Amino acid sequence: MRKIKKFSAPEPSMRRLPAYLHVLSRIFKENQTFVSCTTISRQLRLDPTQVRKDLALTGIVGKPRVGYPVEELIGNIKAFLGWDIQRNAVLVGVGSLGTAILGYQQFRLYGLNIIAAFDRDPAQIGRNIFGVNVYPIEKLPEIAVRHQIELGIITVNADSAQEVADLMIRGFIRGIWNFAPKPLEVPNEVVVENALLSVSLGVLTSKLKQIESNRTS
Amino acid sequence: MRKIKKFSAPEPSMRRLPAYLHVLSRIFKENQTFVSCTTISRQLRLDPTQVRKDLALTGIVGKPRVGYPVEELIGNIKAFLGWDIQRNAVLVGVGSLGTAILGYQQFRLYGLNIIAAFDRDPAQIGRNIFGVNVYPIEKLPEIAVRHQIELGIITVNADSAQEVADLMIRGFIRGIWNFAPKPLEVPNEVVVENALLSVSLGVLTSKLKQIESNRTS
Incomplete structure (x- = not known):
C-alpha cells in the first residue's frame, strides 16, 4: 500500500x-x-x-x-490552489468583517460562491448584503445540506465560533475558513484554515522591532 | 564588521x-x-x-x-512579536474591511494604537468610527508627522493602494500593513506586510482539492 x-x-x-x-x-x-x-x-x-x-x-x-x-x-x-472549481459556501456573522468578505468580488474568481449568510441578531435576518440573503443561524444545517455547501466562513467572535463550527459540521461542510481568534475542534476529515489577522500584524511588528534592535545594537 | x-x-x-x-x-x-x-x-x-x-x-x-x-x-x-510596544497607526479606507479593523479591540492589546482614519469619500469625512475620526486623505502626511505615526494600514482597493502608500512614505511611516491585493513599491527602509485574505483561502481550497484527488486516485 x-x-x-x-x-x-x-x-x-x-x-x-x-x-x-x-x-x-x-x-x-x-x-x-x-x-x-x-x-x-x-x-x-x-x-x-x-x-x-x-x-x-x-x-x-x-x-x-x-x-x-x-x-x-x-x-x-x-x-x-483549487480555484478552478466552483464551491458553494455560507458565511456566519454579518458584522463588518463578514460584510467585507461578502462584498469582495475577487473571491468569485477563486471559485468561492457564497449562497447564504447567517446571523443570530434578529435585526440582521432578512437583509440582503451584496446579493446574499441573511438567515437565522438555526437554519444553517438544513440549508447547507440542501445546497451541498462545501465551505463555511466563520466571522463571529471567539465565544460563538465553536458553536457555529458544530452547526457547519452537522450540515456536512468539509472546509472551514475561520476568522475567529479561537482554535476549533472538528472531526479529522474537516479541514480548518484559521485566518488570524493578528498573524499578519505580528509579522510586520516583529520585523520592525528586529530592525530597531539591529540599529541600536 | x-x-x-x-x-x-x-x-x-x-x-x-x-x-x-x-x-x-x-x-x-x-x-x-x-x-x-x-x-x-x-x-x-x-x-x-x-x-x-x-x-x-x-x-x-x-x-x-x-x-x-x-x-x-x-x-x-x-x-x-513587538507587541510590548505601543505604536501609533493610521488607517486609510473606511469601507467594510477598514471598519472591521477599527472595531477589532484585540489589536489594542497588540500595541496597535490607531489614532486617525482617512478616506477620499466626502460622505465618510468627519465621521467617528469606533472612536476614531475620519479625515480627508490629503491630510495624511501632515497628521502622520505631527503624531509620529509608525504604522499605516491600507484598506483601499488595489487601484488606489500605491498612491496611499506614497502618502504614508511622505509622512515618514515605517511599516505598512497592506490589505489591498497589489504589491507596493516602497523605499528599502520601509517594511510592508501584505495581508492577502486570498492567501488563506488558497491554503484551504488547495488542501480540500488535495484530499479529493487522494480519494479518487
Missing part, C-alpha cells in the same frame, strides 16, 4: 502563489504571452530561484530564454 | 506565535501557572517538537516535568 501524502506542497510556497496570480493577471491584461521568473520575482521582491521552485509545484514548464506561457501559468496556479 | 541578520526568525514560526498567545491567554485566565508543550500542541494540533522550537525562539526556558511559566511565556511571545 502506498502512503498517501496528505498535503504535498510546503505551506510557504502555497502562501506565495496567490501573489503570483495577482502579478500574472496584470501581465495578462497587458497582452504579454510569456513572462520570465525574473520579472515576477522583481515585482514581488522575491528570490528568482524561490519563484522558479514555487511555480514548478504547479507542473508548469518554462521555455529557456522565453519564460512561462502566461495564460497556462495562470491556469496551473488556479488549479493548484 | 559583523553582518546584520535582518530577520532572524523563520516566518512559519513567527506565524504560529499569535495562535500560541491565544491558547496561553485562556490558560492564564484559568489561573494555571505552568503549561507543557504537549498541552499547547494538542490544542492547536501541532507537533510538540515544533512548538518547543518555536517557543525557544522567544528565549523562554522550560522546566523539566513542569513546563513553561505561563505569564513569562506570554510576555516573551509579546516582546518577540
Whole structure:
C-alpha cells in the first residue's frame, strides 16, 4: 500500500502563489504571452530561484530564454490552489468583517460562491448584503445540506465560533475558513484554515522591532 | 564588521506565535501557572517538537516535568512579536474591511494604537468610527508627522493602494500593513506586510482539492 501524502506542497510556497496570480493577471491584461521568473520575482521582491521552485509545484514548464506561457501559468496556479472549481459556501456573522468578505468580488474568481449568510441578531435576518440573503443561524444545517455547501466562513467572535463550527459540521461542510481568534475542534476529515489577522500584524511588528534592535545594537 | 541578520526568525514560526498567545491567554485566565508543550500542541494540533522550537525562539526556558511559566511565556511571545510596544497607526479606507479593523479591540492589546482614519469619500469625512475620526486623505502626511505615526494600514482597493502608500512614505511611516491585493513599491527602509485574505483561502481550497484527488486516485 502506498502512503498517501496528505498535503504535498510546503505551506510557504502555497502562501506565495496567490501573489503570483495577482502579478500574472496584470501581465495578462497587458497582452504579454510569456513572462520570465525574473520579472515576477522583481515585482514581488522575491528570490528568482524561490519563484522558479514555487511555480514548478504547479507542473508548469518554462521555455529557456522565453519564460512561462502566461495564460497556462495562470491556469496551473488556479488549479493548484483549487480555484478552478466552483464551491458553494455560507458565511456566519454579518458584522463588518463578514460584510467585507461578502462584498469582495475577487473571491468569485477563486471559485468561492457564497449562497447564504447567517446571523443570530434578529435585526440582521432578512437583509440582503451584496446579493446574499441573511438567515437565522438555526437554519444553517438544513440549508447547507440542501445546497451541498462545501465551505463555511466563520466571522463571529471567539465565544460563538465553536458553536457555529458544530452547526457547519452537522450540515456536512468539509472546509472551514475561520476568522475567529479561537482554535476549533472538528472531526479529522474537516479541514480548518484559521485566518488570524493578528498573524499578519505580528509579522510586520516583529520585523520592525528586529530592525530597531539591529540599529541600536 | 559583523553582518546584520535582518530577520532572524523563520516566518512559519513567527506565524504560529499569535495562535500560541491565544491558547496561553485562556490558560492564564484559568489561573494555571505552568503549561507543557504537549498541552499547547494538542490544542492547536501541532507537533510538540515544533512548538518547543518555536517557543525557544522567544528565549523562554522550560522546566523539566513542569513546563513553561505561563505569564513569562506570554510576555516573551509579546516582546518577540513587538507587541510590548505601543505604536501609533493610521488607517486609510473606511469601507467594510477598514471598519472591521477599527472595531477589532484585540489589536489594542497588540500595541496597535490607531489614532486617525482617512478616506477620499466626502460622505465618510468627519465621521467617528469606533472612536476614531475620519479625515480627508490629503491630510495624511501632515497628521502622520505631527503624531509620529509608525504604522499605516491600507484598506483601499488595489487601484488606489500605491498612491496611499506614497502618502504614508511622505509622512515618514515605517511599516505598512497592506490589505489591498497589489504589491507596493516602497523605499528599502520601509517594511510592508501584505495581508492577502486570498492567501488563506488558497491554503484551504488547495488542501480540500488535495484530499479529493487522494480519494479518487
